Amino acid sequence: MTDELSRAFAALADPTRRDIVARLAGADASVGELAEPYGMSVQAVSKHLKVLGAAGLVSRSRDAQRRPCHLEAEVFDLMTTWIERYRRQAQERFVRLDAVLAEMGEQDEPYDESRPRQEGAAS
């Protein structure tokens, strides 16, 4: 799963491929349709699609002659999961920090009755 996600992130590092993904999020499209706005050869777009395909982000149906490209939303869910786990780790860390800050607050409190008063600290 990790390798798959690494490939997905790497595949999305390219701006053209990101754009292709954005357009496929709207609707399936053929290679020719995808190539049109880029002023790019069908071969060049095919290359990008190959990278996206290897990353599991885009699939192509075999049946129709048009062979439309289709966005695989599942991989995006995995990426979200990955980031969410990292977020949760940060949250756990910060909950620990909350506790430390709360304790520091008690120590900073000058009129805390539960603490013995420090007399004669001449500083």
Next chain:
Amino acid sequence: MNATGTNQTSIEAHPTLPLITITREFDAPPDRVYRAWTDPELFVRWIGPRSIDTRVDHWDARTGGSWHYTSSRDGEQWGFFGSFHELRPNERLVQTFTFEGYPDGVSLETLVLTDLGDGRTRATTTGVVASLEDRDAILRSGMEVGVIEGYEKLDELLADGR
């Protein structure tokens, strides 16, 4: 004095730039948050789960200083080090961060503390690395360490803190 609801952490991993931004609010004023981040004795109490022992080997928290700490669990050890690039008390902390197990993946980390008033602070950390590959390695590390055995230790510490 604490709200009953826990403040939530938000994270943004930029899709095309090797950036991770983490934002969190705290029920404490900026000077206290800053101290918890720069005082080594306070820092080790929250940086890692209780199951991981963190030992500060070197800590010179001033502009141009440096730090090194070692985390260990069950005989396994991991070292981390970096430089304190700039410290601006209660406002801003810029440092580098390297995990010795991934020595080429240095991160430049900027912490900005925003005073929200009423004894509250927003902390925004932005980490920048050299490539998306490095960034993903960092995100992946969250996967390996994050979910493990943290929760009950956390509850314990929370109870201690009150």
